[in-house]
Amino acid sequence: MAEPRSALRPDLAVIADHVPPGSRVLDIGCGDGALMAALRARGCDVRGIEIDPDSVERCVAQGLSVVQGDADNHLVDYPDGGFDYAVLSQTLQTTARPDRMLEQLLRVGKRAFVSFPNFAQWRTRAALMFGGRMPVTRALPVSWYATANIHHVTVADFRELAQEKGARIEGEWFFSSERRIAARGANIRAEFAVFELGR
């Protein structure tokens, strides 16, 4: 029933590979449960939060424990330090207050994984600089007026926010065209980033 690892999105594969078996994990914005299923197959105790009822139903049908709710309002219901890891994949930029979300992640999880599309990637910069238009790229495929991404973030911004919130960066991974790239120059080269945070 678990997704084969290779079918996971690259950021989810990184997370799945770095969560130790047996960990308690909260996947915030878990979608249809692909990461949860992979982590469960590795012996983790995984819970999810998801806003879309159809996705929740698909998770429940796989025997996954998912609560329908929106992370901005319902993460506060979760107890302090209840999880070894809190995961927020490709969701930070859709939250009402990413700074508060980061605080919540580090409250409910002893550690956190956060992945997001990097708004400072050269393609995005080029679209703004040369086109003068809000970028529509592979990583940010929806027009500005319809996108769920209300708080665009860059690798440099995220590092600064993590520091401001007293989080330690325990690991970082960068991708361009599905391939892992080096950390050097990541703010301009990375299409998306994955950070592991400790508190």
Added chain:
Amino acid sequence: MTGNSRICRLSQPLPLDGGGALEGVEIAYQTYGELDGARANAILVCHALTGDQYLADTHPVTGKPGWWERMVGPGKPIDTSRHFVICANVIGSCMGSTGPASIAPDGAPYAMRFPVITIRDMVRGLVGLLDALRIERLHAVVGGSMGGMQALSLAANWPERAGRVLVIASTSRHSAQNIAFHELGRQAIMADPNWRRGEYYGSDAQPVAGLAVARMAAHVTYLSEEGLTAKFGRNLQDRPEKSFGFDADFQVESYLRYQGSGFTKRFDANSYLYITRAMDYFDLAEEHGGRLADAFAGTAARFCLVSFDSDWLYPTSESRHVVHALNAAGAPVSFVELSAPHGHDSFLLEHETLDRVVRGFLDG
């Protein structure tokens, strides 16, 4: 499908929350499917306020299909080709389990001498039935509305007895509004001159008018404005114009009167008083020192809660309250709010997503 109706006489007196114990308790129940060799495939389905054990077979009084026949059967979401499904009439009710209409040890019906019972007392009776059936651990306990209260009570008080707990359109406590509507129904029954302080058994004059009004008031709480408007609007019943009188001019009036009078043929007025009282007293947090999470401390069961967006009797916020407590207790819990136009009664009606959630949760 045909059920296998039986009566189980509990060998021990049933201790009650209100004090004392009830002797010689009988529980009427139906089963569907086969119990496996390990006695591990049983699902207990708990019925709502005016439900009974006729879950998936023809009701002997009304001749209508079982109340959840669409959900329970071979190949259905609660699959009787794989699971042994049990549904019992709760104590205090009137379809074969010991209740106010039963004969007391002195040879006369209990009537209002029947002790006031609680949801936990009902569940104690159900656990007695499970003991008699030699089922130590249920695959799952499932319930909607008052059935959901029983499922939560079983999970909180007998946590080792069920592996999964599915609670649909329910609550962990009766709100002031819930109690208010129940009081309306009870007062209607007790104001009926034929009620005679509950001593109407064997008489030709039954408190049917009061019971029908109680049912009509409750029925309105089971529906939504959207559902009522879609079904009836302000349409007139069998007449071209208003009568300027108090006949059932509107279709919705006629419908409620029909629901009310049909109900009196199958339900006992005193049972209605006792069961609504049990629901009003229900407050799972209060039973566990005031903190709902403590009710579920150390539970090993998996939970799933479902609410409906048009249910104003037990709204989504009530389910979220339980989910919050289960999270605080560290229990694995799923929750989904389903979109449905029909209010609280949605759990009894056709809903494909509900079916998938039920099937997925029970099998996953």
